[in-house]
Amino acid sequence: MHRYAKSKDTKAKLAPKEKISYERKADPAITEYSVKSLNWLRKAEFLMSAPKLSLCVEDTGYEIAFAGRSNAGKSSAINTLTNQKQLARASKRPGRTQMINFFSLGNPDQRLVDLPGYGYAAVPEDMKRVWQKELENYLIHRKSLQGLVLLMDIRHPLQHFDTMMLEWAHARKLFVHILLTKADKLNRGPANTALLDVKQSLKKMKLNFSIQLFSSLNKQGLEELASVMAGRLNFTLSEEQHFDLSAIPEVSDADLDIETDSEDDAEQSQKND
Secondary structure: OOOOOOHHHHHHHOOOOOOOOOOOOOOOHHHHHHHHHHHHHHHEEEEEEEHHHOOOOOOOOEEEEEEOOOOOOOOHHHHHOOOOOOOOOOOOOOOOOOEEEEEEEOOOOOOEEEEEOOOOOOOOOOHHHHHHHHHHHHHOOOOOEEEEEEEOOOOOOOHHHHHHHHHHHHHHEEEEEEEEEOOOOOOHHHHHHHHHHHHHHHHHHHHHOEEEOOOOOOOOOOOHHHHHHHOEEEEOOOOOOOHHHOOOOOOOHHHHOOOOHHHHHHHHEEEEE
């Protein structure tokens, strides 16, 4: 071999290295289901409101209920999920949602349910007890209820009423998906730490419930929530539809549930639980 000639092995060593990506690729099937689930949830329409269980819509089909403290961002999550800014009416005054609100999803046998917010300090104790009783009746006796989406402010998770709701659901063997809302209020590291802490607390309580981070403001976790909801509501990929995630309007602080409340209000709420 000529002294200046390079062997094949040398050429291979000198060849530019192909960059290896360790990023986990999304499953196309899961992505398709998530996107079409979001599109389906956009069909949500107000069906009716009921002050108590006996006046609710007929107990047939499938429904998922949203539950949480009055300042956890419940209405904002529903509005963001359905791409409708006023479907669930957010209020600057905590505790004004006193009805069980039903929303149909293309047909009345697939429903979202917005339960009254609970545990807020500004609500009179007598009213709290009435709401608690109606929530208990709904959770225990509603046959069409497939599960709960339980919302907790990521800065104040697992308050007294949250734990009570989890225990009710566990006793009835209901599915629960926990949203740690307002995740945009924390940086990524602290948010993931909060998520891990709640997971560990659930494990100690022997509660095998799913959980995720969520933000109505920047739409974090939207597709994951849509997939969970659609799966529990028996949604299938039967229709070819187009959904553009970027078409969802931006959410401002004014649109969010009690998002503009001061930290003092949140701290006072905790002290009163």
